[in-house]
Amino acid sequence: MRLRHKPWAQEKINQYPQYIIANPESFKGKYEEVFEKQQPLHIEIGSGKGRFITEMAKAHPDINYIGIEVYQSIIISALDNLIEADLPNLKLLNVNAGDLEKIFEKNDVDRIYLNFSDPWPKTRHEKRRLTYKNYLQIYQNILKDGREIHFKTDNQGLFEYSLTSFSAYGLLLKYISLDLHKSEFEGNIMTEYEEKFSKMGNRIYRCEVQYQ
Template identity: 75%
Template sequence: MRLRNKPWAKEMIENHPQYIVANPENYKGQWHEVFQNKQPLHIEVGTGKGRFVTEMAKAHPDINYIGIELYDSVIVAALDRLIEADLPNLRLLNVNASELNKYFEKNDVDRVYLNFSDPWPKTRHEKRRLTYKDFLKLYENILVDKGEIHFKTDNQGLFEYSLKSFSEYGLLLTFLSLDLHKSDYEGNIMTEYEQKFSEAGNRIYRCEVKYQN
């Protein structure tokens, strides 16, 4: 993904700590202090421009959400959405997903969403895929027992790889769709990429898996 440089993005992020949490490591194990409640917490790893996580937070006010995005120039679009919506159950983190254990501890998170992650198709980049075994271990270390991962992509290769990775790790497959938009699945909220890919005629793959410990 080629990113357009936005030199003003960093300042915008710093000016809105009520939406993009500054020093998130201070809330490890204490995220209820940020939301002022003890509702379940769902995170989206790679939240992009924030459409999915914002609409999920609107639809489910009884759940807290955190959208995680590394790139300043991308997360400011999600910030714009959040400023407009001003949702009490949604916050953003401008951090690297490979360091989630710095910001969350075991039992902090109830569900992880992975939506249209970079497929990193070259074999030498396998470790960068968000469904690689090291990431699955990372999620396990912050999720509650029997916590869930919900995964969507239009990339068949990545989907097949991820199903294999989930299985080898010992995750339990609880939902599978090989063509989500032609299924009877209810409650789907599309990401920006999902709408673009679907309108181009791409099939959308989706699955849900659960840790068994």
């Protein structure tokens, strides 16, 4: 899918530093300063238009959330959601997942969400998948010990690849659902893509994995 360029996106981002964290490197190791309360921090990598992370922040006011999205033309939609909701426990970051170690320290993060990541189906693009071993190392370097990644997708190939990648890295597979919407899992909050794909009849896959 080709993204529509929005030349005014950066200007809008600059207007709302209270929602989109500027100079995140300066908060490395001290993200409690970004929020009103010192609480566990969960991050979503690839937040898209922000429905999931916004609804999670509403549902769990005792947790701080950061939605991470690399594309400015997309993150401004998440920004609109946050401006409307005005949640004290939610911030956004306009950065690339490959730069996470520059802006987070070990023990900064309590949980990572990966929702409907780009599957990068071609073999030569394997290193771009957010469940590739290099990314799993990055996540380990910013998560507290023993913490989890929660992963959802409608792409069976990516899900199978990710389970193999998680296992090969030594992660504990704590929960696996091959058809989330027909499972007994409670408290699921859908992303925009999840709602769209499930209405098309696509099966939704979900897993929870833990670093040991």
